[in-house]
Amino acid sequence: MTTKKVGVLLSGCGVFDGAEIHEAVLTLLYLDQQGAEVVCMAPDINQAHVINHLTQEEMDPPRNVLVEAARIARGEIKDLADITADQIDALILPGGFGAAKNLSEFAFKGPESSVNSQVKQLLEAMVLAGKPIGALCIAPATVGMALKDMKPLMTVGKEEGVIGALAAIGVKHQLCAVDEIAVDEAHKIVTTPAYMLGPGIKDVGAGIEKLVKKVLSMT
Structure with a gap:
């Protein structure tokens, strides 16, 4: 059986300004347990800002x-600019505010935001190639912005402001518990609320494991 190659698109390191570490590590764990080959990637850009995770205040210099x-x-990562859809069988985006601050502007501008051009290009190419996409926590907001013309179905937890902002651009929303997934079969997009609902690592882990298994089953 051919090993599935899955891209994991990270947005930094840390829940308030980058990738949510628990979600990212759980994604990597479950992919490894399923025998997938992981290709970590991130855009070579500055973060929107840097947050002190102890005080939650902004700090300098940029990162x-x-x-x-x-x-x-662990240093094994590719520049997103060097990755194309034909190099991977699936793509998963862990959450964390970086997914909505660095991969897009959703955290700042809501439905008026733009998506990083490299991120948008890869997401569009994955859908056109019929390859599955998984997104955790707030990351579906960026996926929804990038693919809004397709009116995808996804979940982002229960925050009415986020749901409303996505509905304004035509994204369909499905309420899910933390251990559940929303599946857009037509576009092969799988999402789970993760820390949009929490409360703990074991709780979000249940949904992430289901997402990873579903994404792999769709390759």
Whole structure:
């Protein structure tokens, strides 16, 4: 059986300004348990800002998304600019505010935001190639923005403001518990609320494991 190659698109390192570390590591764990080959990637850009995770205050100097994401990937990471859809069988985006601050502007501008051009290009190419996409926590907001013309179905938890912002651009929403997944069969997009609902790592882990298995089953 051919090993599935799955891209994991990271957005930095840390829940408030990058990739949510628990979600990213659980994704990597479950992919490894399923025998998948992981290709970590991130855009080579500066973070929107840097947050002190102890005080939750902004701090200087700026940090690079690719350099910070390399912490999670143990240095084994690719520049997103060098990745194309034909190199991977599936793509998963862990959450964390970086997914909505660095991969897009959703956290700042809601439905008026733009998506990083490299991120948008890869997401569009995956759908056109019939390859599955998984997104956790707030990451579906960026996926929804990038693919809004397709009016995808996804979940982002229960926050009415986020749901409303996505509905405004035509994204369909499905309420899910933390251990559930929303599946858009037509576009092969799988989402789970993760830390949009929480409360703990074991709770979000249940949904992430289901997402990983479903994504792999769709390859």
